[in-house]
Amino acid sequence: MAVGLHDFPLIPEIKGIRIGVAEAGIKKPNKKDVVIFELCEGASVAGVFTQNAFCAAPVRICQKHLGLSDGSRYLLINTGNANAGTGKSGLDTALKTCEVLAHETGVSVESILPFSTGVIGEPLPVAKIVAAIPKALENLSGDNWKSAGVGIMTTDTLPKGSVRTFEFEDRTFSIAGISKGAGMIRPNMATMLGYVCSDIAMDVEVLQAILKDVVNKSFNRITVDSDTSTNDSCIAVATGMAGNAKVTSVDEPLAQAFIAAFTEVMQELAHAIVRDGEGATKFVTVEVVGAAVEPDATKVAFEIAHSPLVKTALFASDPNWGRILAVVGRAGVDGLDVDRVQLHINGFEVARDGGRSPDYLEEHGKQAMAPEEIHVVLDMGMGSESDIVWTTDFSHEYVTINAEYRT
Template sequence: MPVNFTPAPPEQLLAIKGVTLGIVEANIRKPGRKDLLVIVLDDGATVAGVFTQNDFCAAPVTVAREHLSTLDSKSSIRALVINTGCANAGTGERGIEDARTTCAETARLLGCASEQILPFSTGVIMEPLPLPKIVTGLPRAINNLAADNWFAASEAIMTTDIVPKAVSRRIALNGTTVTITGIAKGSGMIHPNMATMLGFIATDAAVSNPLLEHMVRHAAAHSFNCITVDGDTSTNDAFILMATGCAAHSPIVDKESREFVQLQDAITGVAVELAQKIVRDGEGATKFITIQVESGKTVEECRKVAYAIARSPLIKTAFFASDPNLGRILAAIGYAGIEALDINKLQLYLDDVLVAENGGRAFAYEEKEGQRVMKQAEITVRVALNRGQAAATVWTCDLSYDYVKINAEYRS
């Protein structure tokens, strides 16, 4: 089961004015499960996104990028279409055409241009999209549109996830209530190079498109770009931020304004919570691990050290076994590629337990204290490089027997 994570009940997920969601069982891969989602936006909404940096990106990523880049001031994104069960990646020109047909069919039903639709897919790679099932399901999904369908939507984008992931928040902007709701999916193949497998956050705030693009990049950098489950970057990663402008406040157009900072912080907070839920629901995870690297010369070198620790199968299996084999962490720090690292200045902590200093085991360290911490469901690894003022945090999980079993049986 996920580590200290119970999904939010449906009644806690807040509707966003200007957003409706329709869900259907289209039998894309397996019968009896929600697998097709349509998110419809009122005309005039602003939309921004970041996508996987994997060179073998999926067809819907290519098409979504194209559609976002061709928007002008007279048109806006009207809908997102998300299917699970098939990633439509590694499918060549046919995959591109299938993604475009999905957009065209959705546009026909909504009475807009196909370029106003963004497609997304997740599931098995190198299998053709079952287009007839999607085309048949789209009218039913649109007939089911409702503003309070966020929980069902979070279920509809799941693949190997055990539980749905959704978050809502309300803030006051200059006396006006603004609502933010987001959903995400991801459990394995998580080592993003921009975002998560799939993440969608909507707000009724009014934000200019350039500022929304800044917000989505900022949120990704501080959330979905700070997690790893297994070190694999997906072909389908996408994180989309939508602002309908339906809240009764003046549009945010100044990046230096208090309202901009407040909204960006709130959206980033939602993204962080969703990202952490992905790690807590990592395939086979039994422990949630926070890796804090501090007092480095640059944020980039701190991230290198953090990810060297977070990606190591040896370290992750030691956490699963509750085995304080902490030399593995020192080894990872050593091969992280930090120029002129003075290992004699470095300190390593497990929670509040000083484990290593002066190039080796801390004088006062006792293994029973390391074992005590390693048995916890949540653990913090803290590395003090003691060479500067920069810091970075990464979240990861352990690597268990179940991870191998889940992925060995994924296509079964």
């Protein structure tokens, strides 16, 4: 029951990128669960990964391989098994799949980036993945974006994609990406999983800097259930096939044009994860303004977004706004003066000066909470800093999905 999630867009070929998809039968039969991205030689590849100390084996290998100068040529992705909490043997199995793909394609092992998502703590079924690799290589194509979007799904109900083009000095550039994720979503430095490719030519250091910055305005500002995944990974690829003079600084006008379009793609992919959040019936924007310092705004926004009481009230479309104030009060903000706090929901003033607004009527609250899209604006009355977080409500379906996840 995704909230306002559009159909997968028509994504044209991004020059320098080919995608292959196969069914390995890792967790379920008849499910696309292995995806391979082939990147042209010389592509710039940037990545950000989970900050969870229990990060998965493939995350560790990605970080190591990305740091080498060799250049990445293939992304190897499987769903159905996260290869996390698998200790040292997890590293061996992840590396084994890289070795097989390297052998089949004639590249070095270090130019393969592996990604896994699914159940934590069970051994990776290496043989199944190895058997699927040639099948995925057979159907490599520039037109496989939607198929790849489907191939990386776990509890997602729909594949998630986004595409933008922009013009710069008579040249057209394209950016396309896919993402997945619906539960264990509280990304910290990246989400599980996002892949965004462009035909722009860009230095890898610039691409990495842009990725890190934009992730903080997109994937790192969404939360479904406060649990940071062990496998979060977000990869940006610039193939250079658009033919521009290579971007070497974020200050170049072309870099700025790229950032604008890239941010749109990244936010759309991040929002898509929230819209398809496990059991989601609402898409909620939590905007905190009037903070003394930005970290206060970020903290309060996430605390509101994580509160089970706020989330169940959202599910019920119940304007139980007192729960939001209670969260603000317990968030531990230094110097908070509750008598200056204001609250708006979908444009209705609900609370003023720390209490119910004089003009507030219960019917306003009900009207404000009725839509699928809820915009909460909390003014702390302390300064001019702000932040935005996107989240979902908490429904019966969330409990059902997560109680029955492994069955």
